[in-house]
Amino acid sequence: MFPFIRFFKDILMARRLPPLENFNDTHVSHHICWPWDLDMFAEMNNGRVLTISDLGRFALAQRGGLIALLFKKKWALAMAGATVRYRKRITIFQKFTTHSRAVCWDDRFIYLEHAMFFPDGTCANHILYRAAVLENRKAIDPARVAEGLGRDPVSPPFPDWIKAWVDADAQRPWPPMQDPAQDS
Template sequence: MYPFIRMIKALWQTRNMEPIGFDETHVSRHRCWPWDIDMWMELNNGRTLTLLDLGRIPLAKRAGLIDVLKTNRWGLTMAGVSVRYRRRVRTFEAFTMKSRAVCWDERFFYLEQCMVKDDGEVANHALYRAAVTDKSGIVTPARVAAAMGRDEVSPPMPDWVAKWIEADASRPWPPMQG
Protein backbone atom coordinates (compact mmCIF):
# COMPACT_ATOMS: atom_id res chain seq x y z
CA MET A 1 0.00 0.00 0.00
CA TYR A 2 1.17 3.51 -0.77
CA PRO A 3 2.51 5.33 2.33
CA PHE A 4 -0.13 8.08 2.35
CA ILE A 5 0.31 8.86 6.06
CA ARG A 6 4.08 9.16 5.63
CA MET A 7 3.57 11.44 2.62
CA ILE A 8 1.20 13.67 4.58
CA LYS A 9 3.80 13.79 7.36
CA ALA A 10 6.59 14.64 4.88
CA LEU A 11 4.54 17.46 3.36
CA TRP A 12 3.53 18.70 6.83
CA GLN A 13 7.19 18.81 7.90
CA THR A 14 8.10 20.91 4.86
CA ARG A 15 5.18 23.36 5.10
CA ASN A 16 7.25 26.06 6.82
CA MET A 17 10.62 25.29 5.23
CA GLU A 18 12.23 27.93 3.07
CA PRO A 19 11.52 27.62 -0.65
CA ILE A 20 14.44 26.22 -2.63
CA GLY A 21 15.58 26.26 -6.20
CA PHE A 22 14.55 23.22 -8.18
CA ASP A 23 18.22 22.25 -8.51
CA GLU A 24 18.89 22.66 -4.79
CA THR A 25 18.88 19.64 -2.50
CA HIS A 26 15.91 18.78 -0.29
CA VAL A 27 17.06 16.73 2.71
CA SER A 28 14.67 14.59 4.77
CA ARG A 29 14.87 11.88 7.44
CA HIS A 30 13.11 8.53 7.27
CA ARG A 31 13.07 5.09 8.85
CA CYS A 32 12.75 1.58 7.45
CA TRP A 33 9.67 0.08 9.10
CA PRO A 34 8.74 -3.64 9.24
CA TRP A 35 6.21 -3.16 6.43
CA ASP A 36 9.02 -1.87 4.17
CA ILE A 37 11.14 -5.02 4.30
CA ASP A 38 11.50 -8.13 2.20
CA MET A 39 12.19 -11.73 3.24
CA TRP A 40 15.86 -10.86 3.88
CA MET A 41 14.81 -8.37 6.56
CA GLU A 42 15.98 -5.33 4.60
CA LEU A 43 14.36 -2.50 2.68
CA ASN A 44 12.59 -4.02 -0.32
CA ASN A 45 13.89 -2.73 -3.64
CA GLY A 46 10.38 -1.91 -4.88
CA ARG A 47 9.56 -0.15 -1.65
CA THR A 48 12.71 1.93 -2.10
CA LEU A 49 11.16 3.44 -5.23
CA THR A 50 7.97 4.22 -3.33
CA LEU A 51 9.85 5.79 -0.42
CA LEU A 52 11.79 8.00 -2.81
CA ASP A 53 8.44 9.74 -3.44
CA LEU A 54 8.77 11.02 0.14
CA GLY A 55 11.71 13.12 -1.05
CA ARG A 56 10.61 14.05 -4.57
CA ILE A 57 7.14 15.37 -3.73
CA PRO A 58 8.34 17.63 -0.88
CA LEU A 59 11.16 18.81 -3.19
CA ALA A 60 8.53 19.72 -5.80
CA LYS A 61 6.47 21.49 -3.13
CA ARG A 62 9.41 23.53 -1.80
CA ALA A 63 10.54 24.43 -5.32
CA GLY A 64 7.06 25.72 -6.23
CA LEU A 65 6.29 23.02 -8.78
CA ILE A 66 3.22 21.64 -6.98
CA ASP A 67 1.51 25.04 -7.01
CA VAL A 68 2.27 25.46 -10.74
CA LEU A 69 0.90 21.98 -11.45
CA LYS A 70 -2.34 22.81 -9.64
CA THR A 71 -2.71 26.24 -11.25
CA ASN A 72 -2.23 24.89 -14.77
CA ARG A 73 -3.98 21.56 -14.19
CA TRP A 74 -0.82 19.74 -15.17
CA GLY A 75 0.22 16.30 -14.04
CA LEU A 76 3.58 14.84 -13.10
CA THR A 77 4.70 11.40 -14.17
CA MET A 78 7.85 9.34 -13.91
CA ALA A 79 9.11 8.23 -17.33
CA GLY A 80 12.09 6.14 -16.26
CA VAL A 81 14.45 5.33 -13.43
CA SER A 82 17.78 3.69 -12.86
CA VAL A 83 18.72 2.69 -9.33
CA ARG A 84 22.08 1.61 -8.00
CA TYR A 85 21.81 -0.35 -4.75
CA ARG A 86 25.01 -0.51 -2.68
CA ARG A 87 24.22 -0.97 1.02
CA ARG A 88 21.40 -2.67 2.87
CA VAL A 89 18.93 -0.67 4.90
CA ARG A 90 17.75 -2.92 7.71
CA THR A 91 14.52 -2.87 9.69
CA PHE A 92 14.25 0.17 12.00
CA GLU A 93 17.33 1.82 10.49
CA ALA A 94 17.02 5.57 10.00
CA PHE A 95 18.44 7.24 6.93
CA THR A 96 18.70 10.63 5.29
CA MET A 97 17.25 11.11 1.82
CA LYS A 98 18.67 13.73 -0.53
CA SER A 99 16.63 14.82 -3.55
CA ARG A 100 17.33 17.35 -6.31
CA ALA A 101 16.70 18.15 -9.95
CA VAL A 102 19.92 17.78 -11.94
CA CYS A 103 18.92 19.23 -15.31
CA TRP A 104 16.38 18.99 -18.11
CA ASP A 105 16.19 18.65 -21.83
CA GLU A 106 13.42 19.49 -24.31
CA ARG A 107 11.03 16.87 -22.81
CA PHE A 108 12.10 15.67 -19.38
CA PHE A 109 13.42 16.71 -16.00
CA TYR A 110 16.20 14.53 -14.55
CA LEU A 111 16.18 14.10 -10.79
CA GLU A 112 18.63 12.35 -8.54
CA GLN A 113 18.03 10.94 -5.11
CA CYS A 114 19.99 8.92 -2.62
CA MET A 115 19.50 7.35 0.78
CA VAL A 116 22.41 7.85 3.15
CA LYS A 117 22.74 5.70 6.25
CA ASP A 118 23.70 7.29 9.55
CA ASP A 119 27.25 5.91 9.22
CA GLY A 120 27.65 7.98 6.04
CA GLU A 121 27.38 5.06 3.63
CA VAL A 122 25.20 5.69 0.59
CA ALA A 123 22.66 2.85 0.45
CA ASN A 124 21.31 3.63 -3.01
CA HIS A 125 21.24 6.26 -5.72
CA ALA A 126 18.44 6.83 -8.26
CA LEU A 127 18.25 8.83 -11.44
CA TYR A 128 14.69 9.59 -12.53
CA ARG A 129 13.28 10.93 -15.77
CA ALA A 130 10.12 12.94 -15.03
CA ALA A 131 7.60 14.62 -17.29
CA VAL A 132 5.01 17.29 -16.67
CA THR A 133 1.88 16.58 -18.70
CA ASP A 134 -1.34 18.23 -19.80
CA LYS A 135 -4.24 17.09 -21.98
CA SER A 136 -2.05 17.40 -25.08
CA GLY A 137 0.91 15.40 -23.73
CA ILE A 138 4.26 16.51 -22.38
CA VAL A 139 4.70 20.13 -21.27
CA THR A 140 8.23 21.30 -22.08
CA PRO A 141 10.48 21.82 -19.06
CA ALA A 142 11.26 25.33 -20.32
CA ARG A 143 7.53 26.16 -20.17
CA VAL A 144 7.29 24.67 -16.68
CA ALA A 145 10.37 26.63 -15.53
CA ALA A 146 8.86 29.84 -16.92
CA ALA A 147 5.58 29.15 -15.10
CA MET A 148 7.61 28.68 -11.91
CA GLY A 149 9.34 32.02 -12.49
CA ARG A 150 12.66 30.22 -12.99
CA ASP A 151 15.36 30.34 -15.61
CA GLU A 152 14.15 28.40 -18.63
CA VAL A 153 17.68 27.25 -19.43
CA SER A 154 18.73 24.01 -17.78
CA PRO A 155 21.84 23.73 -15.69
CA PRO A 156 24.54 21.91 -17.69
CA MET A 157 23.73 18.23 -18.16
CA PRO A 158 26.35 16.05 -16.44
CA ASP A 159 28.06 13.53 -18.71
CA TRP A 160 26.77 10.58 -16.66
CA VAL A 161 23.17 11.73 -17.15
CA ALA A 162 23.69 12.19 -20.91
CA LYS A 163 25.19 8.70 -21.14
CA TRP A 164 22.23 7.23 -19.24
CA ILE A 165 19.81 8.93 -21.64
CA GLU A 166 21.78 7.59 -24.61
CA ALA A 167 21.95 4.05 -23.17
CA ASP A 168 18.26 4.06 -22.32
CA ALA A 169 17.37 5.23 -25.84
CA SER A 170 19.20 2.22 -27.29
CA ARG A 171 17.02 -0.28 -25.40
CA PRO A 172 14.55 -2.10 -27.62
CA TRP A 173 10.95 -0.99 -27.34
CA PRO A 174 8.62 -2.74 -27.00
CA PRO A 175 10.73 -5.15 -24.95
CA MET A 176 10.98 -8.95 -25.27
CA GLN A 177 9.85 -9.08 -28.86
CA GLY A 178 11.59 -12.24 -29.93
Protein backbone atom coordinates in the same frame (compact mmCIF):
# COMPACT_ATOMS: atom_id res chain seq x y z
CA MET B 1 0.26 0.06 -0.14
CA PHE B 2 1.28 3.68 -0.55
CA PRO B 3 2.57 5.16 2.74
CA PHE B 4 -0.01 7.93 3.08
CA ILE B 5 0.96 8.79 6.67
CA ARG B 6 4.60 9.27 5.63
CA PHE B 7 3.45 11.24 2.59
CA PHE B 8 1.36 13.72 4.61
CA LYS B 9 4.09 14.02 7.26
CA ASP B 10 6.72 14.81 4.61
CA ILE B 11 4.51 17.31 2.77
CA LEU B 12 3.59 19.10 6.00
CA MET B 13 7.22 19.23 7.05
CA ALA B 14 8.24 20.52 3.60
CA ARG B 15 5.63 23.28 3.84
CA ARG B 16 7.29 24.47 7.05
CA LEU B 17 10.75 24.62 5.49
CA PRO B 18 11.93 27.61 3.48
CA PRO B 19 11.34 27.49 -0.28
CA LEU B 20 14.24 26.21 -2.34
CA GLU B 21 16.17 29.08 -3.87
CA ASN B 22 17.77 27.32 -6.83
CA PHE B 23 16.63 24.71 -9.33
CA ASN B 24 19.12 22.11 -8.13
CA ASP B 25 18.92 22.69 -4.36
CA THR B 26 18.63 19.49 -2.34
CA HIS B 27 15.69 18.55 -0.13
CA VAL B 28 16.55 16.22 2.75
CA SER B 29 13.90 14.08 4.44
CA HIS B 30 14.36 11.82 7.48
CA HIS B 31 13.08 8.27 7.72
CA ILE B 32 13.17 5.01 9.67
CA CYS B 33 12.90 1.56 8.10
CA TRP B 34 9.76 0.05 9.61
CA PRO B 35 8.83 -3.68 9.65
CA TRP B 36 6.32 -3.17 6.82
CA ASP B 37 9.13 -1.82 4.61
CA LEU B 38 10.96 -5.16 4.64
CA ASP B 39 11.14 -7.98 2.13
CA MET B 40 11.64 -11.67 2.94
CA PHE B 41 15.38 -11.07 3.37
CA ALA B 42 14.75 -8.59 6.23
CA GLU B 43 15.95 -5.58 4.25
CA MET B 44 14.04 -2.68 2.76
CA ASN B 45 12.10 -3.88 -0.25
CA ASN B 46 13.40 -2.44 -3.52
CA GLY B 47 9.93 -1.15 -4.38
CA ARG B 48 9.76 0.65 -1.04
CA VAL B 49 13.07 2.36 -1.85
CA LEU B 50 11.40 3.79 -4.97
CA THR B 51 8.28 4.76 -3.01
CA ILE B 52 10.24 6.61 -0.33
CA SER B 53 12.10 8.40 -3.11
CA ASP B 54 8.66 9.41 -4.42
CA LEU B 55 8.01 11.04 -1.07
CA GLY B 56 11.24 13.00 -1.39
CA ARG B 57 10.27 14.07 -4.88
CA PHE B 58 6.87 15.36 -3.72
CA ALA B 59 8.48 17.28 -0.85
CA LEU B 60 11.07 18.67 -3.26
CA ALA B 61 8.24 19.75 -5.59
CA GLN B 62 6.41 21.33 -2.65
CA ARG B 63 9.44 23.37 -1.59
CA GLY B 64 10.25 24.35 -5.17
CA GLY B 65 6.73 25.64 -5.87
CA LEU B 66 5.94 22.93 -8.41
CA ILE B 67 2.95 21.45 -6.56
CA ALA B 68 1.15 24.81 -6.54
CA LEU B 69 1.97 25.31 -10.24
CA LEU B 70 0.67 21.84 -11.14
CA PHE B 71 -2.67 22.60 -9.50
CA LYS B 72 -2.85 26.10 -10.99
CA LYS B 73 -2.14 24.92 -14.56
CA LYS B 74 -3.95 21.57 -14.19
CA TRP B 75 -0.75 19.77 -15.09
CA ALA B 76 0.28 16.32 -13.91
CA LEU B 77 3.60 14.74 -13.09
CA ALA B 78 4.66 11.34 -14.48
CA MET B 79 7.75 9.21 -14.12
CA ALA B 80 9.21 8.11 -17.44
CA GLY B 81 12.22 6.07 -16.41
CA ALA B 82 14.62 5.24 -13.62
CA THR B 83 17.87 3.52 -12.92
CA VAL B 84 18.84 2.42 -9.42
CA ARG B 85 22.16 1.55 -7.88
CA TYR B 86 21.79 -0.39 -4.61
CA ARG B 87 24.94 -0.56 -2.47
CA LYS B 88 24.02 -1.08 1.20
CA ARG B 89 21.12 -2.86 2.84
CA ILE B 90 18.66 -0.82 4.87
CA THR B 91 17.35 -3.00 7.69
CA ILE B 92 14.68 -2.76 10.35
CA PHE B 93 14.67 0.39 12.50
CA GLN B 94 17.67 1.89 10.71
CA LYS B 95 17.49 5.64 10.38
CA PHE B 96 18.36 7.22 7.03
CA THR B 97 17.87 10.41 5.08
CA THR B 98 16.72 10.77 1.51
CA HIS B 99 18.37 13.53 -0.52
CA SER B 100 16.35 14.66 -3.54
CA ARG B 101 17.23 17.20 -6.20
CA ALA B 102 16.49 18.14 -9.79
CA VAL B 103 19.60 18.15 -11.98
CA CYS B 104 18.77 19.24 -15.53
CA TRP B 105 16.26 18.86 -18.35
CA ASP B 106 15.98 18.42 -22.07
CA ASP B 107 13.04 19.32 -24.31
CA ARG B 108 10.84 16.59 -22.80
CA PHE B 109 12.09 15.37 -19.43
CA ILE B 110 13.40 16.63 -16.12
CA TYR B 111 16.19 14.50 -14.61
CA LEU B 112 16.18 14.07 -10.85
CA GLU B 113 18.37 12.19 -8.44
CA HIS B 114 17.66 10.69 -5.05
CA ALA B 115 20.04 9.03 -2.64
CA MET B 116 19.56 7.44 0.76
CA PHE B 117 22.24 7.95 3.39
CA PHE B 118 22.85 6.50 6.83
CA PRO B 119 23.69 8.88 9.70
CA ASP B 120 27.42 8.13 9.26
CA GLY B 121 27.25 9.44 5.66
CA THR B 122 27.35 6.06 3.93
CA CYS B 123 25.19 5.97 0.80
CA ALA B 124 22.78 3.02 0.64
CA ASN B 125 21.42 3.64 -2.87
CA HIS B 126 21.16 6.19 -5.65
CA ILE B 127 18.38 6.68 -8.20
CA LEU B 128 18.28 8.67 -11.41
CA TYR B 129 14.75 9.47 -12.55
CA ARG B 130 13.37 10.93 -15.72
CA ALA B 131 10.10 12.79 -15.11
CA ALA B 132 7.63 14.53 -17.38
CA VAL B 133 5.15 17.27 -16.67
CA LEU B 134 1.94 16.55 -18.55
CA GLU B 135 -0.68 18.84 -20.02
CA ASN B 136 -3.71 17.07 -21.48
CA ARG B 137 -1.82 13.78 -21.02
CA LYS B 138 1.13 14.90 -23.15
CA ALA B 139 4.62 15.82 -21.99
CA ILE B 140 5.39 19.52 -22.16
CA ASP B 141 8.76 21.20 -22.52
CA PRO B 142 10.28 21.59 -19.03
CA ALA B 143 11.37 25.10 -20.03
CA ARG B 144 7.67 26.06 -19.71
CA VAL B 145 7.69 24.63 -16.20
CA ALA B 146 10.82 26.58 -15.32
CA GLU B 147 9.25 29.79 -16.62
CA GLY B 148 6.07 29.05 -14.65
CA LEU B 149 8.23 28.81 -11.53
CA GLY B 150 9.95 32.10 -12.35
CA ARG B 151 13.21 30.34 -13.17
CA ASP B 152 15.62 30.46 -16.07
CA PRO B 153 14.15 28.28 -18.86
CA VAL B 154 17.65 27.17 -19.91
CA SER B 155 18.64 23.88 -18.30
CA PRO B 156 21.74 23.63 -16.17
CA PRO B 157 24.45 21.65 -17.99
CA PHE B 158 23.90 17.91 -18.35
CA PRO B 159 26.40 15.90 -16.31
CA ASP B 160 28.20 13.38 -18.55
CA TRP B 161 26.84 10.40 -16.61
CA ILE B 162 23.22 11.53 -17.14
CA LYS B 163 23.83 12.19 -20.83
CA ALA B 164 25.34 8.70 -21.15
CA TRP B 165 22.26 7.19 -19.49
CA VAL B 166 19.92 9.09 -21.83
CA ASP B 167 21.94 7.94 -24.86
CA ALA B 168 22.04 4.32 -23.65
CA ASP B 169 18.33 4.29 -22.89
CA ALA B 170 17.59 5.54 -26.41
CA GLN B 171 19.19 2.32 -27.72
CA ARG B 172 16.74 0.06 -25.87
CA PRO B 173 14.19 -1.62 -28.14
CA TRP B 174 10.55 -0.68 -27.80
CA PRO B 175 8.36 -2.56 -27.41
CA PRO B 176 10.66 -4.76 -25.33
CA MET B 177 11.23 -8.49 -25.38
CA GLN B 178 10.09 -9.07 -28.93
CA ASP B 179 10.81 -12.54 -30.22
CA PRO B 180 12.22 -12.20 -33.78
CA ALA B 181 10.95 -15.72 -34.58
CA GLN B 182 7.36 -14.61 -33.96
CA ASP B 183 7.74 -11.68 -36.33
CA SER B 184 8.12 -13.93 -39.37
